[in-house]
Amino acid sequence: MSSSLYKQLGLSGAGSPLTGRHLALLVLGAVFLALTVFIVHPNEFRIQSFFAGSSSCGGRPGTDAPAAAVASPHGHGATTTEKEAAAARAPAPAPAPDDDDVRVLIGILTLPSKRARRHLLRDVYALQAQEHPSVAGGVDVRFVFCNVTSADDAVLVALEAIRYGDIIVLDCAENMDNGKTYTFFSTVARLFNGSSDDRRPRRYDYVMKADDDTYLRLPALVASLRGAAREDAYYGLQMPCDTENFYPFPPFMSGMGYALSWDLVQWVASSDLARREQDGPEDMCTGHWLNLAGKAKNRYDNAPRMYNYKGASPNSCFRHGFVPDTIAVHMLKDDARWAETLAYFNATAGLPRSGGLYHLPVPAGSP
Numbered sequence: 001m002s003s004s005l006y007k008q009l010g011l012s013g014a015g016s017p018l019t020g021r022h023l024a025l026l027v028l029g030a031v032f033l034a035l036t037v038f039i040v041h042p043n044e045f046r047i048q049s050f051f052a053g054s055s056s057c058g059g060r061p062g063t064d065a066p067a068a069a070v071a072s073p074h075g076h077g078a079t080t081t082e083k084e085a086a087a088a089r090a091p092a093p094a095p096a097p098d099d100d101d102v103r104v105l106i107g108i109l110t111l112p113s114k115r116a117r118r119h120l121l122r123d124v125y126a127l128q129a130q131e132h133p134s135v136a137g138g139v140d141v142r143f144v145f146c147n148v149t150s151a152d153d154a155v156l157v158a159l160e161a162i163r164y165g166d167i168i169v170l171d172c173a174e175n176m177d178n179g180k181t182y183t184f185f186s187t188v189a190r191l192f193n194g195s196s197d198d199r200r201p202r203r204y205d206y207v208m209k210a211d212d213d214t215y216l217r218l219p220a221l222v223a224s225l226r227g228a229a230r231e232d233a234y235y236g237l238q239m240p241c242d243t244e245n246f247y248p249f250p251p252f253m254s255g256m257g258y259a260l261s262w263d264l265v266q267w268v269a270s271s272d273l274a275r276r277e278q279d280g281p282e283d284m285c286t287g288h289w290l291n292l293a294g295k296a297k298n299r300y301d302n303a304p305r306m307y308n309y310k311g312a313s314p315n316s317c318f319r320h321g322f323v324p325d326t327i328a329v330h331m332l333k334d335d336a337r338w339a340e341t342l343a344y345f346n347a348t349a350g351l352p353r354s355g356g357l358y359h360l361p362v363p364a365g366s367p
Protein backbone atom coordinates (compact mmCIF):
# COMPACT_ATOMS: atom_id res chain seq x y z
CA MET A 1 0.00 0.00 0.00
CA SER A 2 1.39 3.42 -0.91
CA SER A 3 2.30 5.76 1.92
CA SER A 4 -0.15 8.44 0.72
CA LEU A 5 -3.16 6.13 0.82
CA TYR A 6 -1.90 4.75 4.12
CA LYS A 7 -2.04 8.28 5.55
CA GLN A 8 -5.43 8.97 3.99
CA LEU A 9 -6.91 6.02 5.77
CA GLY A 10 -5.21 6.95 9.04
CA LEU A 11 -3.08 3.83 9.20
CA SER A 12 0.31 5.35 10.01
CA GLY A 13 2.07 8.24 11.64
CA ALA A 14 2.67 9.35 15.18
CA GLY A 15 -0.34 9.26 17.42
CA SER A 16 -2.28 6.94 15.14
CA PRO A 17 -5.60 6.04 16.77
CA LEU A 18 -5.48 2.45 15.55
CA THR A 19 -5.22 -0.25 18.17
CA GLY A 20 -3.85 -3.75 17.85
CA ARG A 21 -7.39 -4.93 17.25
CA HIS A 22 -7.71 -2.69 14.19
CA LEU A 23 -4.29 -3.63 12.84
CA ALA A 24 -5.11 -7.30 13.13
CA LEU A 25 -8.17 -6.75 10.93
CA LEU A 26 -6.13 -4.91 8.31
CA VAL A 27 -2.94 -6.98 8.02
CA LEU A 28 -4.35 -9.53 5.56
CA GLY A 29 -6.35 -6.95 3.59
CA ALA A 30 -3.70 -4.25 3.11
CA VAL A 31 -2.16 -5.61 -0.09
CA PHE A 32 -5.54 -6.25 -1.63
CA LEU A 33 -6.77 -2.78 -0.69
CA ALA A 34 -3.86 -1.27 -2.61
CA LEU A 35 -4.67 -3.42 -5.63
CA THR A 36 -8.36 -2.52 -5.40
CA VAL A 37 -7.85 1.23 -5.10
CA PHE A 38 -5.01 1.73 -7.56
CA ILE A 39 -5.63 -1.00 -10.14
CA VAL A 40 -9.31 -1.97 -10.12
CA HIS A 41 -10.32 1.71 -9.76
CA PRO A 42 -7.85 3.35 -7.81
CA ASN A 43 -22.82 16.69 1.57
CA GLU A 44 -23.03 16.06 5.49
CA PHE A 45 -24.20 16.77 2.32
CA ARG A 46 -25.76 20.06 2.08
CA ILE A 47 -29.35 19.93 1.00
CA GLN A 48 -28.73 21.10 -2.53
CA SER A 49 -30.75 24.30 -2.22
CA PHE A 50 -31.21 26.36 -5.31
CA PHE A 51 -28.75 29.24 -5.07
CA ALA A 52 -28.24 28.67 -1.34
CA GLY A 53 -25.60 30.85 0.25
CA SER A 54 -22.97 33.17 -1.20
CA SER A 55 -20.04 32.02 -3.30
CA SER A 56 -16.64 33.15 -4.45
CA CYS A 57 -17.41 31.17 -7.61
CA GLY A 58 -19.89 33.68 -8.91
CA GLY A 59 -23.29 34.74 -7.95
CA ARG A 60 -25.75 36.31 -5.68
CA PRO A 61 -27.97 34.05 -3.56
CA GLY A 62 -31.51 33.32 -4.61
CA THR A 63 -34.13 31.05 -3.06
CA ASP A 64 -34.95 27.41 -2.43
CA ALA A 65 -33.55 25.20 -3.72
CA PRO A 66 -23.62 -0.15 -8.44
CA ALA A 67 -22.99 -0.98 -8.28
CA ALA A 68 -19.41 -1.61 -9.01
CA ALA A 69 -17.89 -4.95 -9.68
CA VAL A 70 -17.29 -6.91 -6.50
CA ALA A 71 -13.69 -7.45 -5.45
CA SER A 72 -13.32 -10.76 -3.62
CA PRO A 73 -9.59 -11.30 -3.18
CA HIS A 74 -8.26 -14.62 -1.91
CA GLY A 75 -4.90 -15.55 -0.49
CA HIS A 76 -2.55 -17.75 -2.50
CA GLY A 77 -3.02 -20.49 0.08
CA ALA A 78 -6.80 -20.72 -0.38
CA THR A 79 -8.07 -24.23 -1.00
CA THR A 80 -9.96 -25.23 -4.13
CA THR A 81 -13.16 -25.47 -2.08
CA GLU A 82 -12.72 -21.94 -0.76
CA LYS A 83 -12.08 -20.60 -4.23
CA GLU A 84 -15.12 -22.37 -5.65
CA ALA A 85 -17.31 -21.04 -2.84
CA ALA A 86 -16.04 -17.51 -3.41
CA ALA A 87 -16.65 -17.81 -7.13
CA ALA A 88 -20.21 -18.96 -6.49
CA ARG A 89 -20.85 -15.89 -4.32
CA ALA A 90 -19.36 -13.40 -6.78
CA PRO A 91 -21.54 -11.99 -9.57
CA ALA A 92 -20.66 -12.68 -13.17
CA PRO A 93 -18.29 -10.08 -14.62
CA ALA A 94 -19.93 -7.21 -16.46
CA PRO A 95 -19.74 -7.43 -20.23
CA ALA A 96 -17.26 -5.09 -21.88
CA PRO A 97 -18.89 -2.19 -23.71
CA ASP A 98 -18.65 -1.84 -27.46
CA ASP A 99 -15.96 0.55 -28.60
CA ASP A 100 -18.58 2.97 -29.92
CA ASP A 101 -20.72 2.86 -26.76
CA VAL A 102 -20.60 5.49 -24.03
CA ARG A 103 -18.48 4.97 -20.91
CA VAL A 104 -19.40 6.90 -17.77
CA LEU A 105 -17.75 7.17 -14.36
CA ILE A 106 -20.19 8.31 -11.67
CA GLY A 107 -18.56 9.64 -8.51
CA ILE A 108 -21.05 9.83 -5.64
CA LEU A 109 -19.66 12.32 -3.14
CA THR A 110 -20.50 11.07 0.33
CA LEU A 111 -19.07 10.59 3.83
CA PRO A 112 -17.37 7.53 5.36
CA SER A 113 -20.02 7.24 8.08
CA LYS A 114 -22.93 6.93 5.60
CA ARG A 115 -22.60 3.19 5.12
CA ALA A 116 -26.32 2.46 5.05
CA ARG A 117 -26.84 4.88 2.16
CA ARG A 118 -23.97 3.32 0.22
CA HIS A 119 -25.41 -0.16 0.62
CA LEU A 120 -28.82 1.06 -0.57
CA LEU A 121 -27.24 2.65 -3.63
CA ARG A 122 -25.21 -0.48 -4.36
CA ASP A 123 -28.43 -2.51 -4.38
CA VAL A 124 -30.26 0.02 -6.55
CA TYR A 125 -27.55 0.28 -9.20
CA ALA A 126 -26.62 -3.41 -9.17
CA LEU A 127 -30.24 -4.31 -9.96
CA GLN A 128 -30.32 -1.80 -12.82
CA ALA A 129 -27.10 -3.25 -14.22
CA GLN A 130 -28.50 -6.78 -13.87
CA GLU A 131 -31.60 -5.84 -15.86
CA HIS A 132 -29.62 -3.87 -18.46
CA PRO A 133 -26.28 -5.60 -19.22
CA SER A 134 -25.10 -2.78 -21.49
CA VAL A 135 -25.28 -0.47 -18.49
CA ALA A 136 -23.10 -2.85 -16.49
CA GLY A 137 -20.44 -2.68 -19.16
CA GLY A 138 -20.52 1.07 -19.67
CA VAL A 139 -21.12 2.64 -16.26
CA ASP A 140 -18.93 2.52 -13.16
CA VAL A 141 -20.25 3.86 -9.85
CA ARG A 142 -17.77 4.95 -7.18
CA PHE A 143 -18.19 6.42 -3.70
CA VAL A 144 -15.88 9.35 -3.07
CA PHE A 145 -14.45 10.57 0.25
CA CYS A 146 -11.68 12.89 1.29
CA ASN A 147 -9.10 11.77 3.88
CA VAL A 148 -10.54 9.33 6.42
CA THR A 149 -9.59 10.59 9.89
CA SER A 150 -11.54 8.23 12.17
CA ALA A 151 -9.78 4.99 13.12
CA ASP A 152 -13.09 3.09 13.09
CA ASP A 153 -14.06 4.50 9.70
CA ALA A 154 -10.60 3.60 8.37
CA VAL A 155 -11.18 -0.06 9.18
CA LEU A 156 -14.73 -0.17 7.83
CA VAL A 157 -13.91 1.79 4.66
CA ALA A 158 -10.95 -0.54 4.05
CA LEU A 159 -13.27 -3.55 4.29
CA GLU A 160 -15.68 -1.96 1.81
CA ALA A 161 -12.86 -1.18 -0.58
CA ILE A 162 -11.68 -4.79 -0.45
CA ARG A 163 -15.16 -6.26 -0.73
CA TYR A 164 -16.73 -4.01 -3.36
CA GLY A 165 -13.90 -2.19 -5.15
CA ASP A 166 -16.03 0.95 -5.47
CA ILE A 167 -14.29 3.37 -3.09
CA ILE A 168 -12.12 6.38 -3.99
CA VAL A 169 -10.31 8.17 -1.15
CA LEU A 170 -9.08 11.59 -2.24
CA ASP A 171 -6.13 13.43 -0.74
CA CYS A 172 -8.05 16.37 0.75
CA ALA A 173 -9.71 17.44 4.00
CA GLU A 174 -13.34 16.34 4.01
CA ASN A 175 -15.56 19.21 2.88
CA MET A 176 -18.71 20.04 1.01
CA ASP A 177 -18.00 23.24 -0.88
CA ASN A 178 -14.29 23.88 -0.50
CA GLY A 179 -12.69 21.92 -3.30
CA LYS A 180 -13.81 18.31 -2.96
CA THR A 181 -15.36 18.28 -6.44
CA TYR A 182 -12.27 19.91 -7.94
CA THR A 183 -10.08 17.27 -6.27
CA PHE A 184 -12.37 14.52 -7.56
CA PHE A 185 -12.17 15.68 -11.19
CA SER A 186 -8.44 16.36 -11.08
CA THR A 187 -7.71 13.01 -9.41
CA VAL A 188 -9.80 11.11 -11.94
CA ALA A 189 -8.04 12.90 -14.81
CA ARG A 190 -4.71 11.65 -13.48
CA LEU A 191 -5.57 8.11 -12.37
CA PHE A 192 -8.01 7.08 -15.10
CA ASN A 193 -6.18 8.45 -18.12
CA GLY A 194 -5.24 5.03 -19.40
CA SER A 195 -5.73 3.44 -22.78
CA SER A 196 -6.01 -0.05 -24.16
CA ASP A 197 -2.20 -0.08 -24.45
CA ASP A 198 -1.32 0.31 -20.78
CA ARG A 199 -2.28 -1.08 -17.40
CA ARG A 200 -4.26 1.86 -16.13
CA PRO A 201 -8.05 1.85 -16.44
CA ARG A 202 -9.25 3.06 -19.81
CA ARG A 203 -10.45 6.64 -19.76
CA TYR A 204 -14.14 7.50 -19.76
CA ASP A 205 -16.24 9.51 -22.19
CA TYR A 206 -17.93 11.34 -19.31
CA VAL A 207 -17.33 11.80 -15.61
CA MET A 208 -20.36 12.61 -13.48
CA LYS A 209 -20.39 14.08 -10.00
CA ALA A 210 -23.52 13.09 -8.06
CA ASP A 211 -24.99 13.50 -4.59
CA ASP A 212 -25.84 10.50 -2.43
CA ASP A 213 -29.47 11.64 -2.19
CA THR A 214 -29.91 11.40 -5.96
CA TYR A 215 -31.55 8.42 -7.66
CA LEU A 216 -30.13 7.94 -11.14
CA ARG A 217 -31.90 5.77 -13.68
CA LEU A 218 -28.82 4.49 -15.43
CA PRO A 219 -30.42 3.19 -18.66
CA ALA A 220 -32.08 6.57 -19.23
CA LEU A 221 -28.84 8.39 -18.42
CA VAL A 222 -26.79 6.25 -20.82
CA ALA A 223 -29.37 6.53 -23.61
CA SER A 224 -29.36 10.29 -23.24
CA LEU A 225 -25.57 10.55 -23.23
CA ARG A 226 -25.30 8.38 -26.35
CA GLY A 227 -26.80 11.25 -28.29
CA ALA A 228 -24.56 13.92 -26.73
CA ALA A 229 -21.24 15.26 -27.96
CA ARG A 230 -18.17 13.44 -26.62
CA GLU A 231 -16.12 16.65 -26.37
CA ASP A 232 -16.64 20.04 -24.72
CA ALA A 233 -19.89 18.73 -23.20
CA TYR A 234 -21.60 19.77 -19.96
CA TYR A 235 -24.69 17.75 -19.00
CA GLY A 236 -27.26 18.03 -16.22
CA LEU A 237 -30.14 20.21 -15.01
CA GLN A 238 -29.31 23.80 -15.88
CA MET A 239 -29.74 26.53 -13.30
CA PRO A 240 -31.27 29.05 -13.18
CA CYS A 241 -34.15 27.28 -14.84
CA ASP A 242 -36.52 30.26 -14.56
CA THR A 243 -34.84 33.66 -14.92
CA GLU A 244 -38.15 35.47 -14.46
CA ASN A 245 -38.52 34.27 -10.87
CA PHE A 246 -34.87 33.70 -9.92
CA TYR A 247 -31.91 35.99 -10.19
CA PRO A 248 -30.31 35.48 -13.62
CA PHE A 249 -27.00 33.91 -12.69
CA PRO A 250 -24.57 32.75 -15.34
CA PRO A 251 -25.77 29.21 -16.09
CA PHE A 252 -24.49 26.11 -14.33
CA MET A 253 -25.68 22.54 -13.83
CA SER A 254 -27.29 21.55 -10.53
CA GLY A 255 -25.10 19.58 -8.14
CA MET A 256 -27.65 16.76 -7.92
CA GLY A 257 -25.69 15.15 -10.76
CA TYR A 258 -23.83 16.67 -13.69
CA ALA A 259 -21.38 15.24 -16.20
CA LEU A 260 -18.35 16.63 -18.00
CA SER A 261 -16.85 15.14 -21.14
CA TRP A 262 -13.38 13.69 -20.63
CA ASP A 263 -11.58 16.62 -22.28
CA LEU A 264 -13.23 19.02 -19.79
CA VAL A 265 -12.20 16.79 -16.87
CA GLN A 266 -8.63 17.01 -18.12
CA TRP A 267 -8.98 20.77 -18.51
CA VAL A 268 -10.20 21.15 -14.91
CA ALA A 269 -7.16 19.21 -13.71
CA SER A 270 -4.77 21.54 -15.54
CA SER A 271 -6.63 24.83 -15.05
CA ASP A 272 -5.12 27.51 -12.79
CA LEU A 273 -8.57 29.13 -12.71
CA ALA A 274 -10.23 26.00 -11.31
CA ARG A 275 -7.38 25.43 -8.86
CA ARG A 276 -7.63 29.01 -7.52
CA GLU A 277 -11.42 29.25 -7.23
CA GLN A 278 -12.71 26.30 -5.23
CA ASP A 279 -14.62 27.95 -2.38
CA GLY A 280 -18.36 28.18 -2.75
CA PRO A 281 -21.26 25.96 -3.84
CA GLU A 282 -19.46 23.34 -5.88
CA ASP A 283 -21.94 23.20 -8.74
CA MET A 284 -21.81 26.96 -9.19
CA CYS A 285 -18.00 26.83 -9.08
CA THR A 286 -17.87 24.27 -11.88
CA GLY A 287 -20.16 26.37 -14.04
CA HIS A 288 -18.13 29.48 -13.17
CA TRP A 289 -14.88 27.89 -14.38
CA LEU A 290 -16.41 26.78 -17.65
CA ASN A 291 -18.18 30.09 -18.28
CA LEU A 292 -15.09 32.22 -17.66
CA ALA A 293 -12.90 29.98 -19.81
CA GLY A 294 -15.38 29.83 -22.67
CA LYS A 295 -15.64 26.07 -22.29
CA ALA A 296 -18.57 23.63 -22.60
CA LYS A 297 -20.00 24.82 -25.87
CA ASN A 298 -22.18 21.68 -25.91
CA ARG A 299 -24.60 22.02 -23.00
CA TYR A 300 -27.42 19.62 -22.29
CA ASP A 301 -30.23 20.80 -20.03
CA ASN A 302 -32.30 17.78 -19.01
CA ALA A 303 -35.33 19.51 -17.53
CA PRO A 304 -37.89 18.14 -16.81
CA ARG A 305 -36.22 14.70 -16.68
CA MET A 306 -33.91 15.71 -13.82
CA TYR A 307 -35.65 17.29 -10.84
CA ASN A 308 -36.03 17.51 -7.07
CA TYR A 309 -38.42 15.30 -5.13
CA LYS A 310 -41.69 17.17 -4.78
CA GLY A 311 -43.33 15.91 -1.61
CA ALA A 312 -45.67 18.57 -0.22
CA SER A 313 -43.75 21.45 -1.82
CA PRO A 314 -45.21 23.46 -4.68
CA ASN A 315 -44.12 22.78 -8.22
CA SER A 316 -41.30 24.80 -9.68
CA CYS A 317 -39.02 24.62 -12.70
CA PHE A 318 -36.73 22.23 -10.80
CA ARG A 319 -39.24 20.40 -8.56
CA HIS A 320 -42.26 18.40 -9.61
CA GLY A 321 -43.87 14.98 -9.41
CA PHE A 322 -42.40 11.83 -10.89
CA VAL A 323 -42.37 11.45 -14.68
CA PRO A 324 -41.93 8.14 -16.53
CA ASP A 325 -38.86 9.18 -18.54
CA THR A 326 -36.96 10.41 -15.48
CA ILE A 327 -33.16 10.49 -15.53
CA ALA A 328 -32.60 11.67 -11.94
CA VAL A 329 -34.57 12.47 -8.79
CA HIS A 330 -32.82 14.55 -6.13
CA MET A 331 -33.42 15.35 -2.45
CA LEU A 332 -34.16 11.79 -1.34
CA LYS A 333 -33.09 12.52 2.22
CA ASP A 334 -34.68 9.58 4.04
CA ASP A 335 -35.83 6.00 3.54
CA ALA A 336 -39.48 7.02 3.07
CA ARG A 337 -38.61 9.18 0.08
CA TRP A 338 -36.41 6.46 -1.38
CA ALA A 339 -39.17 3.86 -0.93
CA GLU A 340 -41.76 6.10 -2.61
CA THR A 341 -39.43 6.80 -5.52
CA LEU A 342 -38.37 3.19 -6.01
CA ALA A 343 -42.01 2.06 -5.83
CA TYR A 344 -43.04 4.51 -8.56
CA PHE A 345 -40.32 3.19 -10.87
CA ASN A 346 -41.20 -0.41 -9.98
CA ALA A 347 -37.71 -1.24 -8.76
CA THR A 348 -38.94 -4.40 -6.99
CA ALA A 349 -40.57 -5.90 -10.08
CA GLY A 350 -38.07 -8.77 -10.04
CA LEU A 351 -39.16 -10.08 -6.64
CA PRO A 352 -40.69 -13.57 -7.02
CA ARG A 353 -44.38 -13.51 -6.09
CA SER A 354 -44.75 -17.26 -5.77
CA GLY A 355 -43.16 -19.93 -3.63
CA GLY A 356 -44.24 -18.55 -0.27
CA LEU A 357 -40.86 -17.05 0.64
CA TYR A 358 -41.71 -13.36 0.46
CA HIS A 359 -44.90 -12.35 2.22
CA LEU A 360 -44.58 -8.70 1.25
CA PRO A 361 -47.27 -6.29 0.09
CA VAL A 362 -47.10 -4.90 -3.41
CA PRO A 363 -45.48 -1.46 -3.00
CA ALA A 364 -47.95 1.41 -3.00
CA GLY A 365 -47.53 3.60 -6.03
CA SER A 366 -46.19 0.86 -8.28
CA PRO A 367 -47.33 1.27 -11.91
